[in-house]
Amino acid sequence: MTRSIRPLVAGNWKMNGLKADIAIAAEVAKGYDTVLKQGVDLAICPPATLLFTTSAALIGARIATGGQDCSTQNSGAFTGEVSAAMLADAGANFCIVGHSERRTLHGETNATVMAKAEAAQKALLVPIVCVGETREEREAGKALAVVKKQLRGSIPDGATAATLVVAYEPVWAIGTGLTPTAADVAEVHEAIRAELGRLLGKAAAAGVRLLYGGSVKPSNASELMNVANVDGALVGGASLKADEFLAIARACNG
Secondary structure, X not given: OOOOXXXXXXXEOOOOOOHHHHHHHHHHHHHOOHHHHHHOEEEXXXXXXXXXXXXXXXXXXXXXXXXXXXXXXXXXXXXOOOOHHHHHHOOOOEEEEOOHHHHHHOOOOHHHHHHHHHHHHHOOOEEEEEEOOOHHHHHOOOHHHHHHHHHHHHOOOOOOOOOOXXXXXXXXXXXXXXXXXHHHHHHHXXXXXXXXXXXXXXXXXXXXXXXXXXXXXXXXXXXXXXXXXXXXXXXXXXXXXHHHHHHHHXXXXX
């Protein structure tokens, strides 16, 4: 954890949730007590169909919401796409871009991710730019090189600590129950901070929130959140259970 940075725990619901599941967000809001509010920010990224109602349910709770993806375009004849402006209009504060499931299942390139991050910033959303290596890349000793290349190709020019969040999510750890060692996470997050320093300048890079994601759960959250340069978590499955999501938030709160 970086002492000078307020941590963020963001929940990515992925393609899960119907109207009745707004109750999960309400339970999170109920448990987001004064102590937690003093030490950690929370965000929930539901599917687009629930974004407006989730945002409305969280009014006054000081819990942000976000989209899980956005179009590179602001508007137009792009059937099925959702623009960053639309997400903002539905109440979003953040937008996840470049998640490995988008990169692998939809063939998104670094250039596409950068365009989406720029679109999010244009709509006054904070992009959560995801980077991470596959198991094959890690076993080949290429993890740092892969992550640095993704950063160089995905981070918009001129981004600042206020307009950018980066999430390290090793592809092989997402939804598998596997996690890298604390030493592995520390090595990658240190490399991310250094690479951001080269891209944005050291002053800006020093304040960017770096989240860890990939099978984060209450049982491992404390260890992961106490790693240097880890400023919170991007949580998948555990964010669908209010008690587990809040337990991870408490791990960030020391």
